[in-house]
Amino acid sequence: xxxxxxxxxxxNLNALGKREPGIYGGQTLADIDALCKAxxxxxxxxxxxxxxxxxxxxxxxxxxxxDTAAGxxxxxxxxxxxxxALHDAIRAVKIPVVELHLSNVHAREEFxxxxxxxxxxxxxxxxxxxxxxxxxxxxxSSITK
Numbered sequence: 001x002x003x004x005x006x007x008x009x010x011x012n013l014n015a016l017g018k019r020e021p022g023i024y025g026g027q028t029l030a031d032i033d034a035l036c037k038a039x040x041x042x043x044x045x046x047x048x049x050x051x052x053x054x055x056x057x058x059x060x061x062x063x064x065x066x067d068t069a070a071g072x073x074x075x076x077x078x079x080x081x082x083x084x085a086l087h088d089a090i091r092a093v094k095i096p097v098v099e100l101h102l103s104n105v106h107a108r109e110e111f112x113x114x115x116x117x118x119x120x121x122x123x124x125x126x127x128x129x130x131x132x133x134x135x136x137x138x139x140x141s142s143i144t145k
Contacts, residue, residue: 003044003045003046003070004045004046004047004048004068004069004070005040005045005046005047005048005069005070005071005072005073005137005140005141005144006047006048006050006061006062006064006065006069006071006072006073007033007036007047007048007049007050007072007073007074007133007136007137008050008051008058008061008062008065008072008073008074008075008076009029009049009050009051009052009074009075009077010051010052010053010055010058010074010075010076010077010078010079010080011052011053011054011077011078011079012053012077012078013029013051013075013077014029014051014053016028016029016031016032016102017029017031027129027130029051031130032049032130032133033049035130035133035134036049036073036133036134036137037049039133039134039137039138040137043137043138043141044141044145045070045137045141047137048065048069055079055083055085055086056085058074058076058079058086058089059085059086059089062074062086062089062090062092062093062097063089063092063093065093065095066092066093066094066095069095070095070140070144071095071096071097071098071140071143071144072090072093072095072096072097072098072140073097073098073100073133073136073137073140074086074090074097074098074099074100074117074121075099075100075101075102075132075133076099076117079116079117080099080101080105080112080115080116080117081112081114081115081116082116083116083117084116086116086117087116087117087119087120088120090117090120090121091120095144096122096140096143096144097120097121097122098121098122098123098124098125098136098139098140099115099117099118099121099123099124099125100124100125100126100132100133100135100136101124101125101126101127101132102126102127102128102129102130102132103126103127103129104126104127105126105127106126122139122143123139125139
């Protein structure tokens, strides 16, 4: 069994810490990367942490993870609500995928209430800030070991 979990981040997450901290918190993506790697180590996994503003990169990384990883945690950002390509890529891999969000998307604008990827993932975690990532890693750990 692969001992790596991929943590994938979509558009604008590179701006964490600067972008709307009242919604997304004050931690940077580098802070969350360090948090995930430390938590992954506690769980017995290496964490491959990546971010892109480009949908195709995320699709490629999902495919890569499908060949090399035990699971994927994905914060697809705005692509959550629009990307059939991500939905299809997730369905194409045979490893568990957990969708996550920093904010509670259901308490926000109506267009954020619909996830195009939720029907393809094992579960969804949202609303716990950076701790959503930790919860996603624990969820993956519980279903991949």
